[in-house]
Each structure stands twice: as C-alpha cells, then as structure tokens.
Amino acid sequence: MSAEPIMEPVRPQADPIDLLIALEKAASPMPIRAEFVEGTGYVPPQPEHRHNAGAVKLIVQFHLAGLDLAGVNDGFRVPHPDGRTMALVVPDFYVCRRTPTELDESYRRAHRGWYPIDMIALVGEVTSTNHETDTGPKFRTYAAAGVPVYVLINRHSKTAHCYTDPVLPGDDPTEAYYKTDEKVSLGDPLPLPAPYPTLDTAPFRGD
Incomplete structure (x- = not known):
C-alpha cells in the first residue's frame, strides 16, 4: 500500500458505510479498515513497526493501571444530530466506558460493523504520514x-498531547475543538486526568 492515505469524498445522499466497504475491497489483498471523516473516506497508510509497537506499549500502560477496557481495532460511528453518519473512525487505541452491551451489539449489526462512539471514554492516535488527519x-x-x-x-511535531474539555460552539462539527491541551515533548511523561495513568512516551523518543 502507498505510504500516503487514499481519500475519496462521499457523494451527497450516499451511505458512508457503503463507500468504506468499496474502498476496503479496492485495497485488497492488503488488510485495512477505511475511515470516514468530514465528508471524506480515507484508506489510511499502512503503519510501520515503530508506530504499532509504540501504540501497543501505551495500551499496556492502561491495562497495568487496571483499565481493562483499553483496546484497539474496533470501529466507531459518530452520528449527526439528524441521524446521518458524521464519521466512522478506527482509533489507534481507546478506553471504553463499558463492555459492549446487547444494545451496543445490536447497534453494531445495524451499522454493519461500527459501534456507537459514546462507548469511548478516551481515544488515542499515533501519527503516521497522514498526521494532518489526526491533528x-x-x-x-x-x-x-x-x-x-x-x-x-x-x-x-515530536510532541504528545492530552486534549480535554471538548467544545462544540455551534451546529457545525468542523468548529469543534478541545479547550485544554496538556503538551509534552516525546519521551517525557504525559499527565492524563484521573483515573488514567501518566503515560510514558519514551517508546516514541527519537521518532
């Protein structure tokens, strides 16, 4: 797969899930999970070893802190207030609020593989060549x-961030932002709010 992400704008009235299924088929035989953000379908670049190894070490830190619902690979759907799909995302890591309930699994079946975003309490991304997407x-x-x-x-940018206090100032989701940014240089400890541990970002030192 190319080192650069493949992007495809969704057609008006089209179902973003159908778009991502088509993108994933087009990328075969390389196993990928496409995403849909701000009206565009993305086939992300295939991450290299340091990306994956670093993400795994972060997830282990959450588990060692007793946060057993830290995970990877699940996809989540972000709905518009009117019920349309606003985004379909596959974070590099996350901590869920709950183990999926029967209702969550019904939602996943109805949306062909995507859980509700409200399951997530913490989400994380590790940038690759498509760093503009994550930022x-x-x-x-x-x-x-x-x-x-x-x-x-x-x-x-060789920095690690803990963004908190999300703000949606109006009806336009592209105006949303996080009010608080705890920022450190890669390699330094990154403080997170309770009940999360301070993250050791040393696995990314030198990236």
Missing part, C-alpha cells in the same frame, strides 16, 4: 462527538 479532521470529530479525552502522539 485536524479527527481532532475536530472527536471533540464534536464529546469524547472527553483525546491523546495524540504527534511524531511529526
């Missing part, structure tokens, strides 16, 4: 969805 569209999308904590490992 722009995904930043705004997670804030618009009201995800309380967004952890961003920005290997492009």
